[in-house]
Amino acid sequence: MLAYIVRRILIMIPTLFLISVISFALIQLPPGDYLTSYVAQLRSMGDNIQQEAIDAMRDRYGLGQPVYVQYFKWIEGIVTRGDWGQSMEWQKPVSELIWERMGLTVVLAVFSLLVSWLIAIPVGVYSATHQYSMPDYAMSILSFVGVGVPAFLWALIIMYFAQTQLGMNVGGLFSQQYLEAPWTWDRVVDLLKHIWIPGLIVAIENTAGEIRTTRANLLDEINKPYVELARAKGLTENRLIWKYPVRVAMNPFFSTVGWSLANRISSITLMSVVLSLQTTGPMQLRALLSQDMYLAGSFLVLLSTLTVVGTLISDILLAWVDPRIRMEA
Amino acid sequence: MDNTLLEVKNLKTYFFLDEGTARAVDGVDFEIKRGQTLGIVGESGCGKSVTARSVLRIVPKPGRIVEGEITLHRLVAKQDGSKMTDLIRLTEVDPMGSLMRGLRGSEMALVPQEPMASLSPVHTIGDQIGEAIRLHQKVSKAEARAKTIQMLELVGFPRPKQRVDAYPYQLSGGLRQRAVIAMALSCHPSLLIADEPTTALDVTTEAQILKLMRSLQQELGMAIMYITHNLGVVAQMTERVIVMYMGKVVEEANVDTIFHNPLHPYTSALLRSIPRLGMKARERQRLASIRGTVPDPYAIPKGCSFHPRCDKKIRGVCDQQEPTYIEVEPGHKARCVLYKQ
Structure with a gap:
């Protein structure tokens, strides 16, 4: 098992290298660079910037160099000094900008994952064990609606109702006074007060699908002979269902932790724009639009790393819950 | 003394499907004496397995017992040490209620058809056998484990102390079936319901399993309801036979x-x-x-x-x-x- 984990971690290194190359190449693909869009923006506001000033900035950011030189300088900075480069737009080091947002995004994603599991597993199990009953039909209809409606639409609807009916402001992850404040216990409490609405919205979108998955998987397992033998042993229905078929039906949940987290991060992006949350989404979107390459590149690399690590975690989890997958050399 | 163990009278179990009503069991009568082996023979789909499941009250939906009586004569020890029989009308108890659950696995145990699929793939055999023991007997975890190892030894498991922690996929078909038999016998049932227990096994393993069941039957004094379509096995295993056709x-x-x-x-x-075997060439015919x-x-x-x-x-x-x-x-x-x- 340990050898397996070590091997998987070693394989992650070339994967991450490839990801960083592709991310960087992608950001370089649109014509021009940060300065072209910056200058265009200034000119549109009637500000005429001197050519010398542009050249000086181009020199400072090393934008005149070939792409691969830029890439290696950036990677060297990350690997040797933990320096993710400079954000041109914010005039700040990237590392100062992203960590809190990354952290909040991950917290939000994990929170919504736990919420949707907590809802989806019991509901799915009930649906499967009471197949074709009224509650099963009701649950099926609800979950089809849930699957069909995207998270940002839920965000808009909930925001509308909270604002007009309850007079609540549901935007943001912090109250005004804690927005730029350093981390204190009060700030954590404030975050918890705000996080549940966006967490729930992201959860709704995914819960629906997970209810369907649980139901379908469990229906596949529930008529297998090992379930019947467990019943013939004299176990109560509840205990035998939760101990045997549910355990097997849960496998897809563990095996998809990796990309299901990544999925959630994408739905969080859109929703964050709508609800103006301090997650990676809005900042990343803006960085991509303005071609703020180190900032955008860092986001891409970090989020992809999360997916790769998530996949590793889900493989380890799966090997832990399903003995058939454990590899013994 | 009352020698009857199980009486089945006019049992009818129907399946109510969209295509119509399938009369899987349509008026079956038989009786099993204590310690006796009754063979139930018939082609696939004649209602043998549904009869067994009706007795255990685990007929899968949309099946239901619509008529008939199943009576179990249970031996109960009285306070003065003598034994008396207690009649339980199985067709009248709640199939998932505590009385029925208490009988399943302890008084009547099932050895199912497919040893490959009858054990949970994600639990060790020790866990699954020990569970049955802990369910029907008041023993600690350690005692249940010791008893599990003892049962595995009884059914001829090699190295039971190590194999108790094996997962089903690590065992051969024959060993899995032995594990299932060990589970069925762990609570000393008075009736063992064997539903084609050797169909999925090769003939050598089949012979071993049959011999094992026969010797354990003598040792433990239980009755067996042996369901099969193999007449050779019937001749070897049973004392009385019922032949079923279309329920x-x-x-x-x-x-x-x-x-x-x-x-x-x-x-x-x-x-x-x-x-x-050994038919002479000139007597040979289709x-x-x-x-x-x-x-x-x-x-x-x-x-x-x-x-x-x-x-x-x-x-x-x-x-x-x-x-x-x-x-x-x-x-x-x-x-x-x-x-x-």
């Missing part, structure tokens, strides 16, 4: 009588379809088979359900009236118009 018992007799003096045309046809196939369960033929395939059918009689089940000679019953009381 009905067509013949019942002692095992020797069934083989040497079968009454029902279906039984004789089944016996003719067994190949024999192996007989029963013509046709089992009719569709939604369209049971009128009259005797076997008449379309029967070579002794009487036109105007067999396709009109349903034969009654009668005792032709003492201890030998048949359901056919050819016989009178």
